[in-house]
Amino acid sequence: MSDILRYSIDELSALYRAKKLAVRDVVDAYLARIDEAEPSIKAFLAVFPDEARARAAELDERGHDGSILYGVPVAVKDNICTRGAATTCASKILERYRPPYDATVVERLRLSGAVILGKTNLDEFAMGSSCENSAFQATRNPWDTERAPGGSSGGSAAAVASGMALAALGSDTGGSIRQPAALCGVAGLKGTYGRVSRYGLVAFASSLDQIGPLARGVRDAARVMEAIAGHDPNDATTIPEPAPALSADLDKGLDGLRLAVPAGLDRWRMDEPVREIVLQTVARLAEEGMKPETVELPGMETSIASYYVLANAEASSNLARYDGVKYGYRAGSGALAEMYERTRGEGFGEEVKRRILLGTYVLSSGYYDAYYGKAQRVQALIREQFRAVFRKFDLVMLPTSPTPAFRLGERLADPIAMYLSDIFTTPANIAGFPAISVPAGLSPDGLPIGMQLFAGWGRESVLLRGACGLERVFRFRERFPGPAAGGGRLS
Amino acid sequence: MNERGYEAVIGLEVHAQLVTATKIFCGCPAVYGADPNTLVCPVCLGLPGALPVLNREAVAMAVRMGLATGCRVAGLSVFARKNYFYPDCPKNYQISMYDRPLCEDGFVEFELGGEWRRVGIERIHLEEDAGKLLHDAGGGSLVDFNRCGVPLIEIVSRPEIRSPEEASTYLVTLRRILRYLEICDGNMEEGSLRCDVNVSVRRAGETALGTKTEIKNLNSFRAVDMGIRWEMDRQIETLSKGGRIEQVTNLWDAASKRLVEMRSKEQAHDYRYFPEPDLRPLEVAAEWIEALRRSLPELPVDRERRLRRHYGIPPYDASVLCGEKGLADYFEAVAGAGADAKLAANWIMREVLEEMKSGPAAPRSDPGAVSSAGPFGFEAPLDPSRLAGLIALVKKNAVSGSAARDAFKEMVRSGETAETVVARLGLAQESDSAALEKWIDEVIAENPDEAARYRAGKTALLGFFVGQVMKKSRGTANPKLTGELVRVKLGT
Numbered sequence: 001m002s003d004i005l006r007y008s009i010d011e012l013s014a015l016y017r018a019k020k021l022a023v024r025d026v027v028d029a030y031l032a033r034i035d036e037a038e039p040s041i042k043a044f045l046a047v048f049p050d051e052a053r054a055r056a057a058e059l060d061e062r063g064h065d066g067s068i069l070y071g072v073p074v075a076v077k078d079n080i081c082t083r084g085a086a087t088t089c090a091s092k093i094l095e096r097y098r099p100p101y102d103a104t105v106v107e108r109l110r111l112s113g114a115v116i117l118g119k120t121n122l123d124e125f126a127m128g129s130s131c132e133n134s135a136f137q138a139t140r141n142p143w144d145t146e147r148a149p150g151g152s153s154g155g156s157a158a159a160v161a162s163g164m165a166l167a168a169l170g171s172d173t174g175g176s177i178r179q180p181a182a183l184c185g186v187a188g189l190k191g192t193y194g195r196v197s198r199y200g201l202v203a204f205a206s207s208l209d210q211i212g213p214l215a216r217g218v219r220d221a222a223r224v225m226e227a228i229a230g231h232d233p234n235d236a237t238t239i240p241e242p243a244p245a246l247s248a249d250l251d252k253g254l255d256g257l258r259l260a261v262p263a264g265l266d267r268w269r270m271d272e273p274v275r276e277i278v279l280q281t282v283a284r285l286a287e288e289g290m291k292p293e294t295v296e297l298p299g300m301e302t303s304i305a306s307y308y309v310l311a312n313a314e315a316s317s318n319l320a321r322y323d324g325v326k327y328g329y330r331a332g333s334g335a336l337a338e339m340y341e342r343t344r345g346e347g348f349g350e351e352v353k354r355r356i357l358l359g360t361y362v363l364s365s366g367y368y369d370a371y372y373g374k375a376q377r378v379q380a381l382i383r384e385q386f387r388a389v390f391r392k393f394d395l396v397m398l399p400t401s402p403t404p405a406f407r408l409g410e411r412l413a414d415p416i417a418m419y420l421s422d423i424f425t426t427p428a429n430i431a432g433f434p435a436i437s438v439p440a441g442l443s444p445d446g447l448p449i450g451m452q453l454f455a456g457w458g459r460e461s462v463l464l465r466g467a468c469g470l471e472r473v474f475r476f477r478e479r480f481p482g483p484a485a486g487g488g489r490l491s
Numbered sequence: 492m493n494e495r496g497y498e499a500v501i502g503l504e505v506h507a508q509l510v511t512a513t514k515i516f517c518g519c520p521a522v523y524g525a526d527p528n529t530l531v532c533p534v535c536l537g538l539p540g541a542l543p544v545l546n547r548e549a550v551a552m553a554v555r556m557g558l559a560t561g562c563r564v565a566g567l568s569v570f571a572r573k574n575y576f577y578p579d580c581p582k583n584y585q586i587s588m589y590d591r592p593l594c595e596d597g598f599v600e601f602e603l604g605g606e607w608r609r610v611g612i613e614r615i616h617l618e619e620d621a622g623k624l625l626h627d628a629g630g631g632s633l634v635d636f637n638r639c640g641v642p643l644i645e646i647v648s649r650p651e652i653r654s655p656e657e658a659s660t661y662l663v664t665l666r667r668i669l670r671y672l673e674i675c676d677g678n679m680e681e682g683s684l685r686c687d688v689n690v691s692v693r694r695a696g697e698t699a700l701g702t703k704t705e706i707k708n709l710n711s712f713r714a715v716d717m718g719i720r721w722e723m724d725r726q727i728e729t730l731s732k733g734g735r736i737e738q739v740t741n742l743w744d745a746a747s748k749r750l751v752e753m754r755s756k757e758q759a760h761d762y763r764y765f766p767e768p769d770l771r772p773l774e775v776a777a778e779w780i781e782a783l784r785r786s787l788p789e790l791p792v793d794r795e796r797r798l799r800r801h802y803g804i805p806p807y808d809a810s811v812l813c814g815e816k817g818l819a820d821y822f823e824a825v826a827g828a829g830a831d832a833k834l835a836a837n838w839i840m841r842e843v844l845e846e847m848k849s850g851p852a853a854p855r856s857d858p859g860a861v862s863s864a865g866p867f868g869f870e871a872p873l874d875p876s877r878l879a880g881l882i883a884l885v886k887k888n889a890v891s892g893s894a895a896r897d898a899f900k901e902m903v904r905s906g907e908t909a910e911t912v913v914a915r916l917g918l919a920q921e922s923d924s925a926a927l928e929k930w931i932d933e934v935i936a937e938n939p940d941e942a943a944r945y946r947a948g949k950t951a952l953l954g955f956f957v958g959q960v961m962k963k964s965r966g967t968a969n970p971k972l973t974g975e976l977v978r979v980k981l982g983t
Contacts, residue, residue: 081540094539101533103540202539207768236544236770314768317572320583321537325634340576363574363763372765 004029005163005484008216009072009223012166016064016071023071027056027115030073034117034164037483040145042137043159045078046086047118055115068227070113075165077156078119079126080211081200082106089202090134091124093322093329093347103200104235105169105211105228112227117165120155124349125319126176126204128152129421130411133351138408141184142483143447147405150180150421156214157184163484167215167224171201173208174307175400175425178437181214182400182450185439185482187467188214189221192458193432194239196225197232203318205311206237208429216477216484218438218467222247225460239458249461254290254469257462260393262297268423270402273443278399281440281451284473292397298385299427302378307426308419309362309375316359322347354415383431390433390456395466397453398424400437404447424452434460436467439476448480497692497727500700501652501719505665506643507675508620508683509552510866515619515642516543516586523681527625527635535619535640537581542769545570549642550593551783552674553617554775556644557594558784559668560612567774568593568616570767575760578634579622587645588616589764593773600792601664602806603657610661611649618643644675650689650700655719659712662686667791671816676866679711686715691736692726701726702736706750708743718743721750794819802832811840817869828879831886838882842899846872872903881909894918894966922969927960927976930968934959935980945981953977 004026007015015021031049038044052073064070076082079089081099083106088094102110109116123133131139131154139154141147142162149158153170157180160168170177172190181188190212201211213224229243261282265275282292324330324343331342348356362371389396401421411418428435433456440451451470455463514521517534533541557564571589597612620641625633646665652658666684669675677684686709691701706722709715726736740759741750766772789797795813798804804812812822818839825835847870881898884890890898890913901912913919921927934956935942945952956977960968 087539089539097539099533099538099540101538101541198540199542200540203769205768234544235542237542237768313765317574317584317763317765320574320576321539321581323576323578323583325578326536326581327538336578360763363765365761365763368763368765 002029002032005033007166009069009166009220012071013064023056023059023115024053026071027052027073027117030117030165033162037142037162037164040140041142041158041162041164042139043120043149043155043162043164044075044118045088045090045121045136045155048085048116052115052117059113059115065113067111067113068223069109071115072113073115073117073166074109074224075117075120075156075159075168076106076109077122077153077168077170079122079171079202079204080106080169081202082116082119086119087202088119088136089125090122090136091348091352092135093343094202095135095329097328099200101200104197104232106200108228109169114227120153120159120168122155122176123152124352125202125315126152126171126173126209127315127351127355129175129179129418130406130408131155131158131180132408132412133349135349140408141405141447143185144405144445146407147447148183148408148410150183150401150405152176152180153188153214154180154184157181157186157188160184160186160214160216161482161484167213167220169211169224169228170214171204171209171211172425172429173204173210173311174429175422177212177214178425178435178450178452179401179421181437182439182452183405183448185448185450185476185480186214186216187218187221187436187438187471188212188450189225189436189464189467190428190434191225191229191460192239192434193429194237195229195243195434195458195460197228197230197235197238199232199234203314205314206318207314208307208311210429218436218464218471219247219250221436222250222464229460244461246460246464249465250468252465253472254285254288254466257290257395257466257469258393259285259290259292259466260295260389260396261292262300262396262398263294264296268300268402269420270399271404271443273404274399274402274449277441277449277451278397281397281470281473288473293393295389295393295396297396297398297427298389299378299382299430300423303382303427303430304419304423306375306378306382307422307430308358309371310379310430312355312359313363313372313375314359316356316363319348319352319356351415379430382427386427386431386433386454387456390459394459394462395453395455397451397470400424400450400452404443404445404449428454433457434463436463438467438470438474440470440474441476442480448476448482495727495731496695497723497730498695499653499655499719499723500650500691500693500703501654501658502650502689502703503646503648503652503658503661504687504689505646505648505662506620506685506687507556507646507665507669507677509549509642509644509674510676511546511548511552511642513546513548514640515546515549515617516640519640521641523683525637527633527637530637531639535581536636537639543586543767545770545773546642549617550773550775552642552672553593553615553644554780554783555672555787556646556669556674557597557615558780559672559787559790560594560597560599560615560646562594562597562612562615564594564775564780565591566777567591567772569772570617570770571764572767574763577621578632579624579639581622581636581639585619585621586767586770587618591772592616593775599661599664599668601660602810603660608657608660610651610657613647613649615644615646618645650691650703655716655723658688658719659716662712662715664792667814670867671788671791673867678866682710685710688715688719690719690722690726692723692730701730702738704736704738705740706743707740707753708745710743710745714743714745717748718750725750788816791816791819798822802826802836804832804836808833808836808840812836815869817867821869821871821875824875825879825882828876830879830882834882834886835879838878838899842896843871843873843878846899846903873899877902877908884909884913888922888969889913889920890918891920891966891968891970894920897966917965917967919967920969921964921967922972924972924976927968927973928980930960930963931956931973931976931980934963942981956981
């Protein structure tokens with residue numbers, strides 16, 4: 001295991017500046033690690049060794065120009081458009097699709113000096129919580145390859161957790177960054193809705209989707225976020241202001257932050273080790289003089305229900321364009337209706353078809369008010385209630401996932417159990433505020449458990465400050481070096 | 492009302508393409524006639540991950556149409572997705588507006604058969620156009636996405652139209668307003684103005700509405716008239732025989748001039764409208780609305796009324812002259828240069844329009860001619876002051892009507908003033924009695940038989956003598972004065 005793989009973004013940057021390290025060496029080390037670990041993890045749908053080496057040579061030639069991600073090897077979830085390179089969404093229907101343009105975030109990664117190593121696996125069209133809904137491969141959890149990495153950004157989480165990328169981009173519609181981050185023992189950040197441009201993110205549920213970083217630590221996640229965040233004239237839903245200075249307050253600590261934990265943790269179904277770690281953390285913070293207050297958290301039960309109505313409704317419309325007419329998979333020969341039916345019937349996987357059907361149903365005339373309309377009213381209510389909570393508190397702390405990584409195949413037969421993986425994460429999407437998952441500890445089985453923080457609308461810097469504070473309490477990477485450092489149970 | 496005691500209830504849905512520089516949600520040019528699929532980008536092709544960004548110019552145009560038709564403009568309106576599968580629609584949904592349209596509750600007015608009519612406008616909303624299917628290419632179908640994302644406004648009338656004539660007049664009225672505002676060129680042939688119609692019939696006096704059917708693809712004023720007639724007749728015949736009207740959508744086939752059933756009620760789409768999550772609700776500030784209101788030109792109906800009142804011209808003249816803003820401007824310029832208004836109206840409606848129709852072959856040597864490019868330009872063949880000069884000569888009998896028409900053509904050709912042309916070609920009207928008498932004497936001498944018959948009471952021969960004098964004078968003799976002098980000479 002090369003030492004190079006242990007460096008954080010800031011450490012790499014310092015070494016580059018001091019000319020003690022060449023981008024080329026770093027990229028070679030990561031490509032070597034991919035060669036070594038990828039066969040057992042299957043995190044990538046495509047790796048770009050030639051492009052990455054050419055890019056490294058170009059960056060070495062240019063020298064460190066102060067760009068924020070100079071020489072940082074990153075991976076990108078395969079539902080984010082990369083010009084001329086496959087962007088499949090892990091779907092048969094887009095298997096050979098090559099976008100003619102870069103997503104805004106990809107453009108910004110390139111402008112920031114990052115080196116894109118490859119595209120990572122996901123649940124088809126980001127629909128799932130285990131990465132098993134990929135049409136191409138099931139990604140393995142680097143901490144235990146018999147287990148799922150979570151999803152849908154499972155490939156990105158597994159790549160970062162196993163040291164195959166220093167950081168990665170994921171997308172989070174109901175927890176798709178945070179849940180796999182928690183299950184793989186890395187940090188995962190979803191910003192305020194509109195903080196990061198969605199231009200070039202293949203839409204699942206437009207009003208909920210946000211791109212965000214997965215990284216080994218909070219500071220690295222903040223760096224990547226700074227590179228990609230900010231208004232984009234190509235996305236009318238981005239917040240019309242430049243990205244705030246996200247890492248300015250990172251080291252200010254938890255002191256002085258008003259922290260809340262949800263009341264009645266025993267009410268919710270979660271594994272004992274998860275509950276344990278929340279209780280321990282609360283006790284620990286209390287010892288250090290920060291007494292988290294308990295609050296009744298609104299909408300925890302209802303947000304998941306309204307989430308599956310709203311997200312599927314939008315998905316049914318967003319995925320209508322995959323019809324065999326213009327690009328991607330096409331089946332059938334003769335009549336138009338037959339082409340539509342066979343293309344979509346054969347091109348989409350089971351979970352995607354299930355959600356398209358559910359979404360079509362809830363928008364149908366006669367059912368709209370009972371489902372979509374009601375879900376929107378619930379959403380407005382949840383938003384208002386969280387607004388009230390954030391008038392009193394800076395942060396809310398709660399687990400990211402009710403369980404650590406589950407076994408591959410364990411939940412495939414039970415969609416509802418799979419959907420409940422998102423119970424703690426969906427409120428942030430439904431109400432649009434920023435949230436982060438930070439690795440907190442290991443279960444008795446040696447599986448990572450993540451702790452989540454919510455902050456008010458637009459308050460990423462407070463969120464990251466809190467997350468950095470928690471990171472110092474947990475000292476997860478020092479205590480459990482894990483597969484990124486060659487540990488874990490990599491075959 | 493129909494002779495069989497039925498009346499029609501008609502509503503129009505008119506789609507007007509806006510003449511913005513770029514499409515409604517991307518930067519592609521919004522122009523007609525380019526090679527297929529050359530004016531496209533990820534956004535208007537609906538490629539995965541692409542997002543719409545609203546073109547404010549399209550909003551401004553739609554708001555102006557709303558204001559011009561007395562609509563209430565919403566401070567907050569909402570784009571919605573209309574979901575349906577069709578290959579000319581690359582996302583398989585159209586971005587439109589649904590329950591929160593941009594403009595509501597307006598009206599237009601027009602005069603028909605000497606009576607003023609007012610037709611309510613239910614709503615005007617913004618949406619994107621679809622592409623075009625080309626079916627005849629080697630057995631398969633091809634799609635041209637150039638038109639995808641061209642901005643449209645849909646103008647929905649209330650079902651207050653009662654006859655085919657009213658329907659087409661309503662459409663003409665809308666077209667005139669769109670062109671006055673310079674927001675749509677109104678070219679039905681190229682599809683920049685399109686019309687769907689809802690028709691039902693009921694016995695006169697009934698207040699309940701009958702079952703309506705929809706006619707799509709009525710893409711000329713004539714098609715609107717014929718399509719509605721066809722459908723009214725069909726419905727009346729069905730009802731008279733005790734039949735029932737089914738809720739169908741028909742397509743007007745312009746080639747065979749008949750309606751073809753497109754889909755029945757059972758096949759009707761459920762569009763599953765929901766708010767477009769890729770666009771924020773559209774906010775239109777009150778100050779912006781006021782600024783747009785101030786930018787409105789005098790509207791055609793107001794202008795028509797003013798022209799009648801101010802210039803004392805007949806309603807028909809006012810309506811023709813107000814058909815195009817440029818034409819009305821030209822009339823007022825000619826009248827403003829001192830021409831008699833009624834004469835100016837006649838000259839413009841006949842000679843000027845005729846000359847313009849005779850096409851671009853007409854050389855434009857007059858440097859002062861009204862000239863402006865673009866779909867709304869009105870390029871008159873003659874500078875208004877020159878036409879006014881000619882009309883002044885006509886008015887004071889300095890030139891006869893027929894000589895004036897010759898002078899007009901020559902003025903268009905050479906770009907000279909009326910006086911110069913009349914002098915150069917010797918077209919001035921001869922009103923000097925001595926000169927006229929000389930010609931008259933010669934004509935009488937040359938035609939003794941006719942003179943004798945006239946004297947014997949055949950006074951209808953007066954025209955013959957005047958004609959001969961005109962001929963002799965090469966059209967310059969004052970015909971009225973010549974007639975009087977002939978009568979005196981021949982002793983009646």
